[in-house]
Amino acid sequence: MFQKLIAESTAKSPWLFHINSGSCNGCDIELVAILTPRYDVERLGFKLAGSPRQADIVVVTGPVTKQSLNRVLSTISQVPEPRCIVTMGSCPQSGNVFKGSYSVCAPLSQYVHVDVDIAGCAPKPEAIIDGLAKATKILKEKRGRM
Amino acid sequence: MDFPFVREAVVKLFSRPSCNNYPFTPREAAPNYRGRIVFHPETCINCNMCERVCAGGAIIHTSVKNEEGDDVITRSFDLGSCTFCSTCADFCTRHSIELTQDYHMIGIEEGDLIVSGTFIKKKPAPKPAPKPAAPAAAKEEAAAPAAPAVKPRGDGKPAQDPDKCVYCTICARKCPGEALTVDRKEKTWKLDEDKCVACGTCADVCPKNAIVI
Ligand code: SF4
Ligand code: SF4
Numbered sequence: 182m183f184q185k186l187i188a189e190s191t192a193k194s195p196w197l198f199h200i201n202s203g204s205c206n207g208c209d210i211e212l213v214a215i216l217t218p219r220y221d222v223e224r225l226g227f228k229l230a231g232s233p234r235q236a237d238i239v240v241v242t243g244p245v246t247k248q249s250l251n252r253v254l255s256t257i258s259q260v261p262e263p264r265c266i267v268t269m270g271s272c273p274q275s276g277n278v279f280k281g282s283y284s285v286c287a288p289l290s291q292y293v294h295v296d297v298d299i300a301g302c303a304p305k306p307e308a309i310i311d312g313l314a315k316a317t318k319i320l321k322e323k324r325g326r327m
Numbered sequence: 328m329d330f331p332f333v334r335e336a337v338v339k340l341f342s343r344p345s346c347n348n349y350p351f352t353p354r355e356a357a358p359n360y361r362g363r364i365v366f367h368p369e370t371c372i373n374c375n376m377c378e379r380v381c382a383g384g385a386i387i388h389t390s391v392k393n394e395e396g397d398d399v400i401t402r403s404f405d406l407g408s409c410t411f412c413s414t415c416a417d418f419c420t421r422h423s424i425e426l427t428q429d430y431h432m433i434g435i436e437e438g439d440l441i442v443s444g445t446f447i448k449k450k451p452a453p454k455p456a457p458k459p460a461a462p463a464a465a466k467e468e469a470a471a472p473a474a475p476a477v478k479p480r481g482d483g484k485p486a487q488d489p490d491k492c493v494y495c496t497i498c499a500r501k502c503p504g505e506a507l508t509v510d511r512k513e514k515t516w517k518l519d520e521d522k523c524v525a526c527g528t529c530a531d532v533c534p535k536n537a538i539v540i
């Protein structure tokens with residue numbers, strides 16, 4: 182009975198963990214913006230988690246620099262399954278304007294499975310909310326399969 | 328005891344929330360917001376200027392020949408690689424690229440973030456004989472000292488006025504099709520008819536207005 186209650190509650194409130202993999206800070210600012218009273222995603226249950234071990238959704242920003250690659254991957258591996266990996270902005274999806282640089286390892290999708298891509302540079306806060314809503318849906322499906 | 332902000336707290340308790348309640352109340356982006364790219368293939372002339380100026384390398388095109396020998400050109404924009412700088416739209420002389428206010432760009436499956444369009448570029452071949460003759464005639468006419476100014480060729484491709492031209496080579500450097508060869512020392516201006524796509528960029532950039540379209 183408690184298990185069911187916990188499952189239902191976690192489905193309603195996915196926790197986010199944000200990884201900056203060398204982003205220009207544009208995307209990070211927008212991600213923080215959705216937590217402000219203006220957009221207030223906490224009313225939809227999203228909450229920024231302090232540790233990857235407590236997170237359900239991982240949001241990666243930045244073009245995955247060589248320095249950060251191993252740290253990003255080890256942080257993602259600490260997030261318990263079922264998890265949902267969201268890339269935010271053009272950087273982790275393709276490298277964006279940093280494409281071809283000697284120090285950039287993007288796209289992230291060649292190292293881990295990415296569930297949702299939010300396009301934009303930086304994405305509008307509303308687009309981030311859309312993307313997180315999609316991620317929640319995918320998370321629910323993954324839970325159902327477990 | 329002094330309680331600061333008590334008044335504000337009470338007033339705010341009864342005022343409207345500042346939250347804009349997004350997913351439940353749809354919101355429009357601000358005017359001139361640069362979101363999803365819309366490509367109009369009907370007007371594109373495949374000059375490739377957009378690909379050359381794109382910082383994110385988001386634009387690619389493929390070209391295949393169909394049965395009639397025409398080129399079927401597909402140009403695609405990868406929104407997952409775009410910085411939404413709008414440089415491509417600014418440089419497109421044909422206004423074939425538009426950045427819209429649509430910001431709902433979420434990719435879940437492959438291809439969700441690709442915008443593409445296809446058009447057919449007709450083969451210009453049918454009359455190969457008069458073609459080389461035409462520029463020669465135009466050049467002779469232009470080279471003759473009596474000719475006051477060059478006449479536009481009428482097919483959208485550039486004609487040069489040797490009286491005005493200072494052989495600065497700007498047009499050759501700006502030509503997206505690399506159709507122009509200008510030699511400063513020899514004072515020659517040559518147009519490769521096959522490479523020219525009649526975009527008019529050369530006439531726009533010429534500081535001496537020596538090119539007529
Ligand atoms: S997508 Fe754009 S805003 Fe986001 S980190 Fe990359 S360059 Fe910065
Ligand atoms: S710049 Fe405009 S006309 Fe030229 S290839 Fe690009 S879309 Fe087509």
Ligand code: SF4
Pocket residue numbers: 380381382383384385386404408409410411412413414415416
């Ligand atoms: S908006 Fe900028 S980054 Fe995007 S396709 Fe156009 S030129 Fe490239």
Ligand code: SF4
Pocket residue numbers: 483484485498501502503504505506507518522523524525526527528529530
């Ligand atoms: S010669 Fe002029 S019109 Fe022709 S492709 Fe070059 S810039 Fe465009």
